[in-house]
Amino acid sequence: MDTAGKTGGGVRERVGETEWQVRKDLAALYRLVALFGWDDLIFTHITAKVPGTEHFLINPYGMMFDEITASSLVKIDLDGRKVMESEYDINPAGFTIHSCIHAARKDAMCVLHTHSINGVAVSAQKEGLLPLSQFAFIVLRSLSYHDYEGLALNPEEQPRLVRDLGANNYLILRNHGLLTVGQSMAEAFQAMHRLEAACMVQVRAQAGGELTFIPPEVLARAAVESPADRAHKAMLAWPGLLRRLDRRNPGYAD
Numbered sequence: 001m002d003t004a005g006k007t008g009g010g011v012r013e014r015v016g017e018t019e020w021q022v023r024k025d026l027a028a029l030y031r032l033v034a035l036f037g038w039d040d041l042i043f044t045h046i047t048a049k050v051p052g053t054e055h056f057l058i059n060p061y062g063m064m065f066d067e068i069t070a071s072s073l074v075k076i077d078l079d080g081r082k083v084m085e086s087e088y089d090i091n092p093a094g095f096t097i098h099s100c101i102h103a104a105r106k107d108a109m110c111v112l113h114t115h116s117i118n119g120v121a122v123s124a125q126k127e128g129l130l131p132l133s134q135f136a137f138i139v140l141r142s143l144s145y146h147d148y149e150g151l152a153l154n155p156e157e158q159p160r161l162v163r164d165l166g167a168n169n170y171l172i173l174r175n176h177g178l179l180t181v182g183q184s185m186a187e188a189f190q191a192m193h194r195l196e197a198a199c200m201v202q203v204r205a206q207a208g209g210e211l212t213f214i215p216p217e218v219l220a221r222a223a224v225e226s227p228a229d230r231a232h233k234a235m236l237a238w239p240g241l242l243r244r245l246d247r248r249n250p251g252y253a254d
Helices: 017-035 092-104 117-123 134-142 155-165 185-206 227-248
Strands: 045-049 056-058 074-076 110-114 143-146 170-173 177-182
Touching (some): 017 045, 017 056, 017 110, 017 185, 017 227, 056 092, 092 110, 117 185, 177 185
Antiparallel strands (some): 170 177
């Protein structure tokens, strides 16, 4: 599938260096989500703010995550209007969830939402994420929950999404899926990798014998990572992730 051709080409010549880098990183993130098996066909969404603007980039509705390129991403404003022509529409639920978070959280450069099987399984459990692993130990200090209100098409849900996320970086959408935010694509991916791993461990552990929980006094020592720590760790891993993607599914930078 010639995705660059289908979206009209020439995008590279019409955007600045900063936006083009964001496009490349966001396209890479879509393909990494597919590579790690967290995608849901053409559904769910990842968005990134275009620095210095109130515009953000979202997937073209109808393309698989492992097909997305820098040129094919759709640029929209906070009202869901396209600000650069594209033959593709956007997923209305993607706009509902992501636009309000971008508007409320200036540090939310990237918002990543998944319907992974492990994530949805834990989202359906009454007690949510349990303190069963080191992954959970890291996540729990910055984790919120949002109750299910049906398909995310109602603008009236947006204030409650923003309220429930608060200043945290991890959100479990009950009966629905997972969401992470980051100041970069690298940070949002690393956060989702931790949250997804914590959910996977929980589901597998619950299928075995008696569970051992991290003691409360140990949990109390957990600290929320500083923005500098998050950025440093994420950028240590990101180049390696891109190298893996270049080996297995190149072409995202087109």
